[in-house]
Amino acid sequence: MARRVRARDRSGFDVRHIFFLITVLLSASPAATAEVPAVVASIRPVQAIAATVMAGVGTPDLLLPNIASLHAHALRPSEARLLSRAKVVFWVGPSLEAFLAKPLEALAGKSHVVTLMNAPGLQPLPSRTGGLWETDGHAEDGHSKLPDGHIWLDPRNAVAMANAMAEALAVADPVNAAEYWANAENFSREAMAFDKALHVRLTPIREKPFLVFHDATQYFEARYRLAALGSVSVTPDQPPGARRLAAIQERLREVGAVCIFSEPQFEPRTVQMLVEGSGAHTGVLDPEGATLKDGSGLYFTLMRNLADELLRCLA
Numbered sequence: 387m388a389r390r391v392r393a394r395d396r397s398g399f400d401v402r403h404i405f406f407l408i409t410v411l412l413s414a415s416p417a418a419t420a421e422v423p424a425v426v427a428s429i430r431p432v433q434a435i436a437a438t439v440m441a442g443v444g445t446p447d448l449l450l451p452n453i454a455s456l457h458a459h460a461l462r463p464s465e466a467r468l469l470s471r472a473k474v475v476f477w478v479g480p481s482l483e484a485f486l487a488k489p490l491e492a493l494a495g496k497s498h499v500v501t502l503m504n505a506p507g508l509q510p511l512p513s514r515t516g517g518l519w520e521t522d523g524h525a526e527d528g529h530s531k532l533p534d535g536h537i538w539l540d541p542r543n544a545v546a547m548a549n550a551m552a553e554a555l556a557v558a559d560p561v562n563a564a565e566y567w568a569n570a571e572n573f574s575r576e577a578m579a580f581d582k583a584l585h586v587r588l589t590p591i592r593e594k595p596f597l598v599f600h601d602a603t604q605y606f607e608a609r610y611r612l613a614a615l616g617s618v619s620v621t622p623d624q625p626p627g628a629r630r631l632a633a634i635q636e637r638l639r640e641v642g643a644v645c646i647f648s649e650p651q652f653e654p655r656t657v658q659m660l661v662e663g664s665g666a667h668t669g670v671l672d673p674e675g676a677t678l679k680d681g682s683g684l685y686f687t688l689m690r691n692l693a694d695e696l697l698r699c700l701a
Contacts, residue, residue, distance in 0.1 A: 423474055424473050426446065434681065436476055439548050439555065439569045472493070473558055474498045477502065478501070480532060482536070502551075505547055508547070510534070514604060515531070518615060519616050534601075538685070542577075549574070552567050591700040592613065597637075598614060599619055599647060599649055603671060646660055646661055646667075668699070674688075
């Protein structure tokens with residue numbers, strides 16, 4: 387019976403080793419060896435959408451993980467260092483993260499800074515004024531107010547943000563461009579299906595009047611035609627004065643608001659005081675995902691939680 391002999395070339399090298407090396411070389415894609423650019427996202431909702439677009443390629447860093455208010459924040463040394471290393475930076479714009487405007491100007495020529503408020507197809511809303519709606523004072527001049535910065539709360543805007551991110555990332559990292567665009571397209575399909583479902587879920591509470599502690603949910607209210615009356619605080623880090631509190635209490639009596647919603651990062655005592663004797667209930671809305679775990683799953687969890695809490699309190 388003949389013995390099995392290993393296939394070898396004339397030099398005595400095992401041919402199977404050659405086949406193995408060829409397989410390894412062919413399977414090593416450029417994406418596996420190319421360096422993914424350092425990406426920084428300003429706040430949780432922005433980081434969540436960026437993480438979805440970058441899925442399978444890399445993970446964006448979150449600049450501001452734990453802050454009480456975007457209206458009163460000074461950049462820490464660790465945050466400044468994170469920005470200085472970034473090749474791509476995603477932020478909403480000066481209407482939301484005003485304190486980032488000057489630090490980002492200093493990155494000119496070093497990083498690609500993407501202002502998502504300017505994303506193609508995005509539909510901005512003006513800051514609300516009149517009645518119980520007042521702006522926080524950010525203005526480009528004496529008359530023109532900056533738009534409302536909470537743009538992600540309309541899924542159509544979230545899709546525009548994802549597309550702008552994919553475009554910027556494809557330029558910064560062309561090796562993985564196809565992956566970024568495929569992820570953005572998947573996000574768009576999921577967001578539009580989610581949007582349709584939310585329209586159905588929220589229909590029963592469209593006529594139920596409510597107040598919010600801080601005017602941060604306008605895009606959500608407008609998209610799903612909800613009956614918000616006004617906000618308790620003009621700026622979340624400054625408590626409302628006696629005159630404003632009296633106006634809110636009078637408004638509550640006039641319209642019979644069903645709920646007043648606070649936010650998890652702000653002291654709710656003012657809200658508790660307002661509802662005493664009014665018959666209104668209280669709830670907590672988290673439009674910035676302050677209580678959620680960072681990452682790609684945050685966006686839909688944030689939106690679902692808003693709907694759940696509105697339904698719980700108003701229905």
